[in-house]
Amino acid sequence: MSNVDLSVNLAGVTLKNPVVVASGTFGFGREYGQFYDLSELGGICAKGLTLHRREGNPPPRIAETPMGILNSVGLQNPGVDAFLEEELPFLRQYDLKVIANISGNTPEEYGIMCEKLSAAGVDLIEVNISCPNVKAGGLAYGTRPELAAEVTRVAKAHAGRTPVMVKLSPNVTDITEIARAVEEAGADALSLINTLRGMRIDVNTRRPILKMNTGGLSGPAVLPVAVRMVWEVAQAVKLPILGMGGVSKAEDAAQLMLAGASAVAVGTALFADPYAPIRVRDGLEELCRRQGLSAVSRLTGGVKPW
Amino acid sequence: MPIQQLCTIVEAKRLNEYAYAFTLEVGDMVRRHGLRAGQFLHIQCGHSRLLRRPLSVSLCGADAPQDTASIVFEVRGEGTAWLYRRKAGDTLDVLGPLGNGFRVDREDRLLLVGGGIGVPPLLGQAGFTRGRSTAVLGFRSADRAMLVDRFQEFCQAVFLCSDDGTLGRHGFVDAQLRDVLEKDKNFTAVLACGPKPMLKNVAKVAAEYGVPCQVSLEERMACGVGACLGCAVQMADGTMKHVCKDGPVFDAQEVDWNV
Numbered sequence: 001m002s003n004v005d006l007s008v009n010l011a012g013v014t015l016k017n018p019v020v021v022a023s024g025t026f027g028f029g030r031e032y033g034q035f036y037d038l039s040e041l042g043g044i045c046a047k048g049l050t051l052h053r054r055e056g057n058p059p060p061r062i063a064e065t066p067m068g069i070l071n072s073v074g075l076q077n078p079g080v081d082a083f084l085e086e087e088l089p090f091l092r093q094y095d096l097k098v099i100a101n102i103s104g105n106t107p108e109e110y111g112i113m114c115e116k117l118s119a120a121g122v123d124l125i126e127v128n129i130s131c132p133n134v135k136a137g138g139l140a141y142g143t144r145p146e147l148a149a150e151v152t153r154v155a156k157a158h159a160g161r162t163p164v165m166v167k168l169s170p171n172v173t174d175i176t177e178i179a180r181a182v183e184e185a186g187a188d189a190l191s192l193i194n195t196l197r198g199m200r201i202d203v204n205t206r207r208p209i210l211k212m213n214t215g216g217l218s219g220p221a222v223l224p225v226a227v228r229m230v231w232e233v234a235q236a237v238k239l240p241i242l243g244m245g246g247v248s249k250a251e252d253a254a255q256l257m258l259a260g261a262s263a264v265a266v267g268t269a270l271f272a273d274p275y276a277p278i279r280v281r282d283g284l285e286e287l288c289r290r291q292g293l294s295a296v297s298r299l300t301g302g303v304k305p306w
Numbered sequence: 307m308p309i310q311q312l313c314t315i316v317e318a319k320r321l322n323e324y325a326y327a328f329t330l331e332v333g334d335m336v337r338r339h340g341l342r343a344g345q346f347l348h349i350q351c352g353h354s355r356l357l358r359r360p361l362s363v364s365l366c367g368a369d370a371p372q373d374t375a376s377i378v379f380e381v382r383g384e385g386t387a388w389l390y391r392r393k394a395g396d397t398l399d400v401l402g403p404l405g406n407g408f409r410v411d412r413e414d415r416l417l418l419v420g421g422g423i424g425v426p427p428l429l430g431q432a433g434f435t436r437g438r439s440t441a442v443l444g445f446r447s448a449d450r451a452m453l454v455d456r457f458q459e460f461c462q463a464v465f466l467c468s469d470d471g472t473l474g475r476h477g478f479v480d481a482q483l484r485d486v487l488e489k490d491k492n493f494t495a496v497l498a499c500g501p502k503p504m505l506k507n508v509a510k511v512a513a514e515y516g517v518p519c520q521v522s523l524e525e526r527m528a529c530g531v532g533a534c535l536g537c538a539v540q541m542a543d544g545t546m547k548h549v550c551k552d553g554p555v556f557d558a559q560e561v562d563w564n565v
Contacts (some may be wrong), residue, residue: 027533031551034307034531047535055546058565062526062536064357069528076535076546209526219356271528272356274310274401 004288005295006281008042008263010240011163011189013123015042015097015263018296019253019281022244022267023048023101023126023167024073028087029094035274040281043097045126045191045242045265046087050102051109053079063200063209068219068246069268070198072212075103080113084120097123101167107154114158125162126242127155127187130169130194142169142194145181152185165189165242168233170196170222175229176236183237190233191242191265193226219268222246227255234260234301248276250283257299307339308531313400316374318393321452324380325423326390327364328398335402336366336373343430344407344522344555347377348530350399351385358401359385360527362499362554364426364453365433375402378426378452404530405554408520410434414494417486417517418461419479419508421500422446427522429453431497432460440493441465442482444500448473480507487515495520498558509558519558525549540565 006017020043021032027047029038038044056076063070078086083100091098100122104110110127117125129151130142141147148166155164166182168175170193179190195216200209208214226245234241243261247253248269256264269276288296317329335341343365348358359379366375379386392398408431410416416439418428425443432439441457444467451473457464465482466474475482483496496512498505499522512519525537532551540562541547547556 025529025534027535031529031531031533035310055544056535056538058540059538060526061538062357062528062534064355067354067356069356071528071534071536073535073538076538268356268528271530271534272350272358274531 004285004293005297006285008297010242010263011124011165013097013163016095017042017281018257018263018284019277020045020097020099020242020263020265021270021277022265023128025267025270028083029091032270032274036278037094038091039095040278041096042263042281043099043123044091045099045101046083046091047077048075048101048103048128049077049080049083049113050075051080051104051113053077053082058211060209060211061215063215065198065200065217066221068217068221069271070200070210070215070217071195072210072215074212080116084116088120088122099124099126099165101126101128103128104151107151110151111154111158114155114162114164118158118160118162122162124189125155125159125164126191127151127164127166128194130167130171139169139171142178143172145177148178149181149185152182152187156186163188165191167194168192169194170225170229176232179233179237183239187239189240189242190237191244192233193222193229193245196222196225218246220246220248223252223255227259230256230261231259231303247280248272250280250287253280253284254287254299257296258301258303260301260303262297262300308401308404309335309339311335311400311402312397315392315394315396315398321378322450324450325378325452327376327378328392329374329376330398330400331372332366332375332400332402333372335375337368339403341366341373341375341403342407343434344427345403345405346554347375347400347402348404349389352388355385355388357385357528358530359389360404360530360550362427362522364429366430378423380423401530405550406552408497408522408555410495410497415439415492417483417493417496418442419483419496419498419500420444421479421504422450424498424500424522425453427499428497429456429460432457436460437462440486442467442479442486444468444479444504445473446470478507479504480511483508483511487511487517491515491517493517498522505558506563509561509563512558520555521558521561522554523549523556523561524554
């Protein structure tokens with residue numbers, strides 16, 4: 001039986017397999033690196049960085065929901081310089097693509113971070129314009145096409161040869177509108193979806209579980225939303241897509257790829273099973289073999305809509 | 307280094323109307339991976355719930371044929387409602403050892419202060435310092451008491467309190483703690499586990515008497531390993547630490563008690 005080619009191309013970056021881990025669910029790799037060799041992964045979207053260190057939001061930050069979780073971590077991170085000094089060298093010991101995820105308060109902050117990250121040679125920069133848990137920047141940039149385009153232009157202008165991938169929010173009426181604006185502004189790839197804004201209330205105390213009242217929903221509950229949005233965006237733009245949202249098994253990843261994603265990210269599923277990304281990778285290989293596909297990339301965009 | 311392991315329940319015991327104790331076979335988690343009481347295991351509670359449940363280890367040992375660890379839990383929600391229906395012989399999907407337990411030496415003379423479901427994680431410390439430590443255990447009412455005989459077996463003295471006066475002294479543990487320290491301040495440390503308002507009061511009393519205090523904290527948790535930064539606790543210096551990776555045991559002095 002011939003081997004399945006698992007490699008995929010994302011904005012000119014070759015991932016040896018299509019499974020990366022989603023930003024904010026995997027830290028900078030050290031924790032899950034205790035369980036397995038990080039070189040098993042196609043890539044890592046590192047924990048979201050800001051120009052300066054952030055302590056994040058007050059607890060509670062986590063609320064479990066039916067087949068999902070709400071979080072309001074709020075971009076707690078050590079800042080881009082600490083990442084470059086302490087975390088990037090650690091990740092470079094492994095054979096995986098390093099995707100740095102950044103959030104700024106202003107377009108200029110995105111630019112400064114892109115310059116630093118590009119100079120340090122990260123493989124890809126994921127521009128987060130969709131964090132629902134911070135007041136400045138974050139989601140505000142992701143819900144207005146002209147602001148999304150502006151951040152994209154500034155990021156591109158400062159990223160040198162490093163490809164820029166813009167992470168889109170699902171908390172919009174028409175995601176294709178943002179996708180097109182970002183494409184026109186020069187983005188090299190898109191990643192979607194970020195979390196959906198949600199809320200859970202303790203009926204006895206009448207208090208929201210999260211101290212921030214609302215948070216971002218992730219996990220299996222959001223998979224169908226992600227599949228639909230990847231499908232819509234794939235038809236609207238020519239950019240390659242990193243699909244994410246609720247992937248916990250190979251069939252979920254295959255759905256996102258059929259809808260149009262070139263690669264997929266596994267996130268929340270890690271919390272139930274640290275080995276989820278590896279199982280998704282192995283399952284995708286098995287699925288391709290079963291379907292007689294020589295390469296996993298053949299799945300991309302293969303949906304046959306009615 | 308934490309591992310993922312399928313663990314068999316070798317004993318499932320009901321401690322009172324609300325609390326259950328499971329003894330698990332944990333492979334070589336004690337001998338090889340250094341599991342200690344006060345650390346926690348992250349346990350999957352059925353496939354319809356995404357998140358594992360962090361449960362503190364009350365006792366553990368390097369046993370044959372496998373190491374064992376005991377966990378105690380009350381039925382609080384859907385996860386623990388699934389868990390209490392497991393029986394001896396069933397297996398659980400476990401991540402562990404996780405977190406940092408209490409920092410103790412065998413020669414320590416400890417003052418253990420537990421409230422409710424915070425009582426079990428102190429049992430291992432009582433056993434470790436057998437015959438040297440004193441325990442102050444508080445429960446809401448007599449019907450919620452648990453493991454009292456085990457503490458009496460391990461400790462030099464055990465003081466009981468209850469919120470409603472149905473067991474031991476009528477009142478909170480911090481008042482009892484104050485009385486103990488008033489007579490005898492010669493303890494290596496106060497170790498406390500229980501609800502946060504209780505811990506705040508215990509920390510205050512320990513500080514007044516100049517005895518170092520370690521507290522075991524709880525927070526809503528997702529990954530359990532330090533990756534997601536969900537289980538944050540605010541520190542006195544304005545930074546955030548995380549129960550799963552930096553704790554669950556913290557120095558009482560480093561915690562911000564005013565949030």
